[in-house]
Amino acid sequence: MADEPLVLGIETSCDETGVGIVRGHTLLADAVASSVDDHARYGGVVPEIASRAHLEAMVPTIQRALKEAGVAASDLDGIAVTAGPGLAGALLVGVSAAKAYAYALGKPLYGVNHLASHICVDQLEHGALPEPTMALLVSGGHSSLLLAPDITSDVRPLGSTIDDAAGEAFDKVARVLGLGFPGGPAVDRHARDGDPKAIRFPRGLTGPRDAPYDFSFSGLKTAVARWVEAQRRDGLDVPVADVAASFQEAVVDVLTRKAIRACKEHGVDHLMIGGGVAANSRLRSLALERCEDAGIVLRVPRRALCTDNGAMVAALGAEMVARNRPSSTWDLPADSSLPVTEVSVPGHSHPHPEEHTHSHDHVHELSKDNLY
Amino acid sequence: MTAALHDGGRVLAESTVVDARRHGELLMPAVDRVLGEAGAAIGDVTGIVVGTGPGPYTGLRVGLVTAAAFGDALGVPVHGICTLDGIAYAAGLAGVEGPFVVATDARRKEVYWARYDSPREPVTEPAVDRPADIAQAVAGLPAVGAGAALYPEVFTDVRAPEHQSAGALAALGALRLAEGAEFAPPLPLYLRRPDAQVPAGYKAVLPK
Ligand SMILES: [Zn+2]
Numbered sequence: 001m002a003d004e005p006l007v008l009g010i011e012t013s014c015d016e017t018g019v020g021i022v023r024g025h026t027l028l029a030d031a032v033a034s035s036v037d038d039h040a041r042y043g044g045v046v047p048e049i050a051s052r053a054h055l056e057a058m059v060p061t062i063q064r065a066l067k068e069a070g071v072a073a074s075d076l077d078g079i080a081v082t083a084g085p086g087l088a089g090a091l092l093v094g095v096s097a098a099k100a101y102a103y104a105l106g107k108p109l110y111g112v113n114h115l116a117s118h119i120c121v122d123q124l125e126h127g128a129l130p131e132p133t134m135a136l137l138v139s140g141g142h143s144s145l146l147l148a149p150d151i152t153s154d155v156r157p158l159g160s161t162i163d164d165a166a167g168e169a170f171d172k173v174a175r176v177l178g179l180g181f182p183g184g185p186a187v188d189r190h191a192r193d194g195d196p197k198a199i200r201f202p203r204g205l206t207g208p209r210d211a212p213y214d215f216s217f218s219g220l221k222t223a224v225a226r227w228v229e230a231q232r233r234d235g236l237d238v239p240v241a242d243v244a245a246s247f248q249e250a251v252v253d254v255l256t257r258k259a260i261r262a263c264k265e266h267g268v269d270h271l272m273i274g275g276g277v278a279a280n281s282r283l284r285s286l287a288l289e290r291c292e293d294a295g296i297v298l299r300v301p302r303r304a305l306c307t308d309n310g311a312m313v314a315a316l317g318a319e320m321v322a323r324n325r326p327s328s329t330w331d332l333p334a335d336s337s338l339p340v341t342e343v344s345v346p347g348h349s350h351p352h353p354e355e356h357t358h359s360h361d362h363v364h365e366l367s368k369d370n371l372y
Numbered sequence: 373m374t375a376a377l378h379d380g381g382r383v384l385a386e387s388t389v390v391d392a393r394r395h396g397e398l399l400m401p402a403v404d405r406v407l408g409e410a411g412a413a414i415g416d417v418t419g420i421v422v423g424t425g426p427g428p429y430t431g432l433r434v435g436l437v438t439a440a441a442f443g444d445a446l447g448v449p450v451h452g453i454c455t456l457d458g459i460a461y462a463a464g465l466a467g468v469e470g471p472f473v474v475a476t477d478a479r480r481k482e483v484y485w486a487r488y489d490s491p492r493e494p495v496t497e498p499a500v501d502r503p504a505d506i507a508q509a510v511a512g513l514p515a516v517g518a519g520a521a522l523y524p525e526v527f528t529d530v531r532a533p534e535h536q537s538a539g540a541l542a543a544l545g546a547l548r549l550a551e552g553a554e555f556a557p558p559l560p561l562y563l564r565r566p567d568a569q570v571p572a573g574y575k576a577v578l579p580k
Contacts, residue, residue, distance in 0.1 A: 012400075042539050042568055046566060046567075046568040048429070048566035048567055049566050049568060049569065051429070051430070052429075052431060052433075052560075052562070054433075054437075054568060055433045055437055055560065058437055058440065058441070059437075059441060059443075059444045060441045062441075062444065063444065073445060088430075089429070089433070092395075092396045092430060092432075092433065092434060093433055093437050096396055096399070096400075096437045096438050096441075097434070097437045097438070097440075097441045099400045099416070099438070100400070100437070100439075100440075100442050100445065101441050101444075101445050103400055103403070103404070103414060104414050104441070104442050104445035104446050105416075105445050186433045220453075228430055243469030281526045312545060330400035330401045330404055331397045331398070331400070331401050333394075333396060333397045334396055
């Protein structure tokens with residue numbers, strides 16, 4: 001439908017410069033420039049290197065996305081950008097670019113939450129999100145269970161990791177096994193030839209008195225390292241495929257078990273899985289199996305939409321426009337620790353909750369008509 | 373953080389705020405304010421001049437990406453000017469003549485600096501150094517910039533201005549445009565390699 005909102009989204013929270021363009025629930029372009037190779041030799045994302053790469057890639061990636069989508073910048077209904085959470089300096093490059101494009105083109109600006117965007121991207125794959133949706137977000141930066149009654153305004157954290165993110169555990173185990181960075185795809189690949197039951201690694205926070213929706217992967221990571229070191233110390237070969245498969249099984253077992261439990265206990269019949277780790281083949285297959293058993297509909301977007309990208313930000317921006325949500329002010333900050341409950345950031349001029357009595361003096365939101 | 377609008381003849385409006393940590397929040401409201409004061413709209417702008425540093429990276433990137441995005445969205449050229457050249461030009465406007473030094477705060481007990489024969493004639497490339505290491509090179513010369521004010525034992529003749537002004541930067545840009553002079557590409561002068569700690573292998577958890 002031509003009257004659906006046409007939105008460009010910019011994502012720079014980590015090492016990918018992502019620019020996506022969507023019309024409503026339709027993906028028109030998804031351009032990504034990644035600096036991952038620049039970080040590989042450090043074994044992790046180096047913030048200053050990421051920020052430098054974003055600055056270089058920003059304008060060319062926007063131009064590429066517009067060309068791919070076959071639309072003119074002047075046709076856009078809005079520009080959305082990740083305002084947080086993420087690396088502060090990296091976020092700031094995207095936020096600054098988004099402001100300049102929005103201001104120069106006379107379009108509303110939407111500063112949105114990275115995590116909510118990860119959920120909303122599935123609208124590009126499977127259509128409108130049911131309300132509420134349960135979402136399991138797993139990546140190198142996040143491991144969260146979120147209940148989303150309204151993806152533009154109401155996202156509730158049920159649980160998250162208390163130590164390492166799931167993706168971090170993959171990276172660290174890959175390093176122990178000498179598989180390189182990023183670890184997720186490497187572990188997944190080796191695990192295919194291994195036996196997931198070969199070694200029984202611990203399942204963190206699954207005891208009866210543990211927080212039902214929180215995760216812990218630090219103990220698992222340490223257990224894998226100890227096991228591998230013990231083998232080496234005793235002069236035994238390390239069965240890389242079996243270790244990878246058994247570790248991976250421990251991670252996805254806990255993730256899916258808790259996600260299904262959250263769905264059941266909240267009466268939600270849809271589970272969305274997103275984030276870079278959602279590309280893991282075993283997570284997908286186990287989640288599908290367990291969802292089918294529990295009568296839950298599983299929604300996992302294609303791999304390219306699971307990792308960080310601009311399309312997910314555009315998807316949430318388009319939903320914001322469609323639902324007439326307020327746009328952001330020009331003093332929109334980049335907030336490296338933006339809580340997931342803040343789905344969008346109307347800008348500094350917006351009152352804090354405790355200042356509600358003065359809200360009329362401070363609210364100064366922009367519509368399409370009064371941008372200048 | 374400084375923004376100004378120049379019409380080729382004079383500065384129409386300028387906004388300067390010294391706040392090293394909030395460039396991202398302050399810049400676009402400042403642009404909006406400056407345009408409003410001048411009674412102009414962003415679409416009236418025919419070119420962008422941007423400071424390329426050296427300077428603190430985060431703020432530098434905010435300025436450069438904003439300029440690049442403006443340039444792309446408006447279809448106008450973006451011209452880079454070394455930040456130290458901008459301050460040198462402002463020093464000239466403030467009455468500093470003859471050989472002098474521009475030094476800004478590079479943090480970590482270092483300064484970004486360059487020597488000038490006159491406000492438009494740099495004689496050294498921008499560099500980052502510890503003040504004590506350049507004491508001989510700058511001895512006896514007047515010095516401008518916040519970095520000079522920080523190290524009075526090295527910069528013994530500190531003059532105004534202390535900070536960059538977009539008005540002076542735009543004026544210098546307008547002059548160079550009128551002369552058909554070359555601009556620097558609108559790319560950052562970092563002068564330092566990125567801080568990147570290579571993790572020292574993985575840490576063994578079992579006692580050896
Ligand atoms: Zn992410």
